[in-house]
Amino acid sequence: MIGVDLHTHSNISDGTLTPEELIQAAHALGIKTFALTDHDTMDGVLRAKYCAANLGMQLISGVEISSQWSRPSTKKSYGVHIVALNMQNPEPLEKLLAKQKRIRAVRSKQICDLLIPLIGQDIYADVIAKVDGEADRVTRTHIAKTLVEKGIVQRPQQAFDKYIKEGKKAYVKFDGLGLKETIEVIHDSQGFAVLAHPTRYDLSSTNIRYLIEIFAQFGGDAVELPPAIDTASTRQMVDRMIAQFNLKVSVGSDFHGGHMPWIKLGNIPRVKEGQVGIWESFR
Secondary structure, eight states, X not given: OOSEEOOBOOTTTTOSSOHHHHHHHHHHTTOOXXXXXXXXXXXXXXXXXXXXXXXXXXXXXXXXXXXXXXXXXTOOEEEEEXXXXXXXXXXXXXXXXXXXXXXXXXXHHHHHHHHHHHHSSOOHHHHHHXXXXXXXXXXXXXXXXXXXXXXXXXXXXXXXXXXXXXXXXXXXXXXXXXHHHHHHHHHHTTOEEEEOOTTOSOOOHHHHHHHHHHHHHTTOOEEEOOOTTSOHHHHHHHHHHHHHTTOEEEOOOOBOOTTSTTSOTTOOOOOOTTOOBGGGGOO
């Protein structure tokens, strides 16, 4: 599918380009239908929409929401990202995002505090400086970048692997809304709920299938197709679940910027015959 990218990030969250720069880059690639989906904030959407209108692009309102789900058999909670798209009445979602921002601000300080005895210094001020002093914009990526700049690790992924991913000493769970409630708020906002990158949560195949199943049961609208780097068997598994539960599909690059050169803007997976794109439902 050429001309659609429904999962991207600007520097309003953990991307490197401004909303305007992101739109201009997408336009240069011939992308016609585009969504800015920053983490737990829509603060850049109006800026992106104005720029897109001047370039003749269709800018879809969007946001990537941090949510969580659990299996009754284990009671273990897992994080999951839900992309909300094309909201016609964003007020209910904006109320949720205000709460999510408060959680994000508290979490970033907790992570930095946990890092102090591990690295021998307090990096919170440096982290906050990356987001112009707005603590509710901080993601773990900002913390990882700061650890690289301080010489604590060589690459951002090392920061996750050593300190801040689940199971490590400086990990703090994002205590966001449950999956069912997240989908309900998106629908209350007259938008579409998309399960983002279902194969990127370090889940077993059994848990991926279960996640897609409950996402469908809770009224989710579409599943984001796995990237081309995933194995053919993984793509086949996701395709089967999409067909089984009559879900639509979404496509997105999850572009963040030049610091992640392996992810290219507009580089999206192929939609297979019989699959229906969620963008066909946009007003």
